[in-house]
Amino acid sequence: MHNVRIKQINTMVEQCQDDASAAQLDFNFEGTWRTNSDQVQFSGDVQFPQGELTLNADFPPFLGGEGRAPSALTYCFYGAMSCYGSTFATQAAMAGVRLDAMTISLKLGVDFRTALGVGDFPPMTGFKFNVKVKSDASDVDIQKVKELTDERCPAIWAMQNPVPFTTAATKVN
Template sequence: MTTDLSTPLNDIVDATATAVAGDPAAALVVFRATGTPEGAVGSAISLGRHTLRVDEPPTLGGAGTAPNPVEVYLSSLISCQVVTYRFWAQRLGITIDELSIDAEGDLDVRGFFGLDDTVRAGFQAVRVTVRVSGPETAQRYAELQEAVDKHCPVLDLSTGKTPVHTTLVTEETSAAPSGALA
């Protein structure tokens, strides 16, 4: 993958900057997802015209038919890093010949299962390894990494505080008393 500095990524950023210059509220975008249960512990997530299936491995009660939620998070982090590296390489005029990113996270399931409330339910640590090669100096690639770390939205979700507000909507269904004829 050679970074093509003539691709329209800079044009996208420039057009966005122009569009929001007079109205910062125009920069706000809302992304939506909807999930429904599937199988024992799986789910189908609707993301606009796309559907993502999520499941757990058998050791966590699932059938292992799809990635589990924390694997989906890792894939989100990696894919966001990839696009952010590409955008910022172009913004900074840095050529990338090869780019690959790996991520792994340590999860102690005692937190998820409520076996120890002092253990965090999420990852205790996440390690990201970025492999980049090209004609630039190590210093230029370090400059690129700094820009990516500062601007990657999914990385920011992990390292910053994002308020999450949950609304529970309950609906009672009428059920015939046990033994009653309908």
């Protein structure tokens, strides 16, 4: 249904009832900071089930880059938007709500003063997702899908819950 393979999802739901690890993915990324000014600042490969892709990132000029590639935050925000949109489409399919077309937008602002060492300021305004769907479904059904998406989207969960992290820095020769 609307490019969501519902049979695969239903199979996974059944598997998860017997094996919680069936729906868990581990991600391991590695990237390289480029010290040559002729290159974008950062590059790394990501793998996915049908291939691999090299992603490049470059800060905008006011943060010391050249703006030759999307910034790291651009990828982060695109990821959040894509996650919310994908979750919306999936929840609609699982609920039997057909989508004939869907677009999503994300708006937010970023204040870089803290990153620039100017002071301690909240770095981001709120995320404003806006989903527009073309569907024969009722407004009530669309709002139910939105509620399910708000409850089940991993990006929304990560914004609402502190995610533990660790950092390490090691000098190498």
